Amino acid sequence: MEIKAEDYCIQYDVHGSTVDFHGSLLLNGAEEYAPIVQLLNNAIEQQTAFVTLNIQKLRMLNSSGFQMLSKFVMKVRQQGDIKLIIKGNQKNFLANQILTKSTAFNANT
Amino acid sequence: MTELYRDFDESLPPSQEYLRIQFSPSSVPIKQQWRNNGLSANFMADFLLTFFPSKSGAINTEEQKIEVQGVICYVANELLENAMKFTDENAQEPISLTLYLLNESPEERLRQRLVFLSTNSTSIQSKEKLQQFIQRLTRSNLNQLYAEQLEKSALDKSNSSAGLGILTMMNDYLAKVGWKLEEIQDQPEIISVMTMVQLAI
Helix, strand or coil: CEEECCCEEEEEECCCCEEEEEEEECCCHHHHHHHHHHHHHHHHHCCCCEEEEEEEEEEEECHHHHHHHHHHHHHHHHHCCCEEEEECECCECHHHHHHHHHHHHHHCC | CEEEEECCCCCCCCCCCCEEEEECCCCCCHHHHCHHHHHHHHHHHHHHHCCHHHHCCCCCCHHHHHHHHHHHHHHHHHHHHHHHHHCCHHHCCCEEEEEEEEECCHHHCCCEEEEEEEEEEEEHHHHHHHHHHHHHHHHCCHHHHHHHHHHHHHHCCCCCCCCHHHHHHHHHCCCEEEEEEEEEECCCCEEEEEEEEEEEC
């Protein structure tokens, strides 16, 4: 499954249980992020032990995008039966941000 | 009437050096120019980075450069997004984002201050929402407020990420944020909103 636009591309590989993010995700609010949320939900609905989010090639993410990914991390945590792996790299500080945000959320609920 | 909130520095040192991007109401409505935000933010970050190696000793590794570029890009994009989201299109006023790189006092020659200043017009309803957000910001703990915003949006699917960008700048990048609100038209009331974000580099 793939969502492709001029500035970004998101690919879901069912066999590897991996969602790859490429480019700049700067969409306008929750409504425009809905198809991506659907793709992510689809990934965790499969009978799988883990899902990997690979954001090594994600260059930009706006606050609506942070919100969308943080909510997804929370959802997986609450569900509790799937291991979520977020792949970033040293030059990409988005992964830490997403994890920190969703941890802050859990601590307060 | 002019209202000032939080860290809005009205007496920036006079500088002829700045970078300004401005969108005027034209045949394409401002709200449809969304894609330009990312392009503009990227351009501003790339442009500014060329000034760092000669002026500042603070940024000398590739990692630091990439991080600063990421921060500039994020702040510029969020400010442009907010300006577009909340602009009053009936007002036919332009949206602008200006970026200043200021040197601090001579004794602190290595310290620099990045100042972002965005301008847009807005309606009285949006002004009141902004004032409520500023009040919450003043009353609450930053981390807690961030978690509350996320929680709210998780429960309410229609909720946008109002304020989340600003909270991230303050919390993660230790930015100082302030606002200046000015009435520019009466009946219907139109307000000019200036948002200032300051980062120490």
